[in-house]
Amino acid sequence: MKKITIAIDGFSSTGKSTLAKQLANHLGYVFVDTGAMYRAVTLFAMQHGYMSADFFDKKSLVNSLPFIKLVFKFNADLGYGEMYLNDVNVETEIRKIEVSHFVSKVAEVSEVRSKLVEQQQEMGKDKGIVMDGRDIGTVVFPDAELKIFMTSSPVTRAQRRYDELIAKGDVITFEEVIENVVERDYIDSHRKDSPLVMADDAIEIDNSHLDREEQFQLVLDLVNECTKSL
Ligand code: DC
Numbered sequence: 652m653k654k655i656t657i658a659i660d661g662f663s664s665t666g667k668s669t670l671a672k673q674l675a676n677h678l679g680y681v682f683v684d685t686g687a688m689y690r691a692v693t694l695f696a697m698q699h700g701y702m703s704a705d706f707f708d709k710k711s712l713v714n715s716l717p718f719i720k721l722v723f724k725f726n727a728d729l730g731y732g733e734m735y736l737n738d739v740n741v742e743t744e745i746r747k748i749e750v751s752h753f754v755s756k757v758a759e760v761s762e763v764r765s766k767l768v769e770q771q772q773e774m775g776k777d778k779g780i781v782m783d784g785r786d787i788g789t790v791v792f793p794d795a796e797l798k799i800f801m802t803s804s805p806v807t808r809a810q811r812r813y814d815e816l817i818a819k820g821d822v823i824t825f826e827e828v829i830e831n832v833v834e835r836d837y838i839d840s841h842r843k844d845s846p847l848v849m850a851d852d853a854i855e856i857d858n859s860h861l862d863r864e865e866q867f868q869l870v871l872d873l874v875n876e877c878t879k880s881l
Contacts, residue, residue: 653881654680654779656794657874658787660847661801662836664808666858666866667783670801672731673867674874675781683774685784685791686754687734688721688767690745693757695719695736702753713762721770748816748823751831755838758785764844785839788850797877798853799870807859808832 657674659667668684675682692712693702699715701708723732724740733742744750757763764786771791775782782791788798809829816823839847849855854873858866 652878654777655796655874655878655881656775656778656792657781658792658795658798658850658853659781659783659801660785660787660789660798660849660853662803662808662847663832663839664812665801665803666811666863667801669863670799670866670870671781671783673863674870676730677867677871678781678874679779681774681780682731683723683771683780683782684731684734685767685771685782685787687723687742687745688770689758689763690750690754691721691734691736691741692719692763692767693750693754694741694745696757697749697753702756707753707756709760712757713760716762716766719766721767743819746816746819748821748827748831751835755835755842758839759842759844761844768845785847786845788853789848790845793850796881797873798850799873800849800853800855802855802857803859805829805833805836 657680659671661667671684672682674680695715696702696712701712720737722735724735725732733740734745735741768791771782774780775792784791788795806829809825809832812832813823813825813828816828856866856869861869
């Protein structure tokens with residue numbers, strides 16, 4: 652069957668990566684979580700003292716971009732690629748709330764975006780890819796055959812992220828998580844460069860009342876329809 656490009660965009664914690672992973676495993680496609688790339692650049696900035704609560708040395712981060720190597724290495728046990736920053740596995744660290752607090756600031760920087768978008772386009776040049784993020788259907792792959800835009804209520808999303816973080820052993824309150832989710836959505840949707848907007852030809856899925864399996868089946872039907880018509 653002909654391979655297509657599947658772009659999944661949407662607000663934070665809408666389950667984009669979960670759906671993208673499920674689809675990629677089922678279809679034998681490559682899965683790319685672009686949020687992990689923005690998170691890894693943020694971790695680099697934090698490790699080098701380029702950012703803290705009230706401080707962001709954008710210039711130093713931009714100058715360091717040539718020295719930031721991002722690679723997804725496939726982990727057969729997990730069934731997806733883990734993020735490596737300069738050859739170190741940072742998969743756990745990049746999911747922590749400290750990184751979530753700073754990542755939207757880093758994602759506003761145009762030089763960071765161009766570097767990551769270029770790498771993402773290269774990864775998808777042979778199609779057969781499911782990529783999730785905020786600008787996949789609008790900027791990275793505007794010609795993707797299937798574009799999904801995921802939404803759900805902020806409370807549902809914060810609850811999902813909270814449960815995930817607690818399960819990983821993080822010490823955090825629900826209020827802290829919902830505040831972060833709402834703040835990131837605001838910054839992501841209002842930034843100048845590649846804001847989070849739904850592509851005109853995207854299909855919106857509100858999964859507030861769908862379970863994982865229902866959502867997967869719904870999107871799989873869309874994939875089948877799309878590949879049939881090629
Ligand atoms: O999907 P996530 O929550 O892990 O993404 C982390 C942040 O990265 C998110 O707040 C916005 C940013 N991001 C982006 O600007 N563009 C993308 N394609 C993916 C993520």
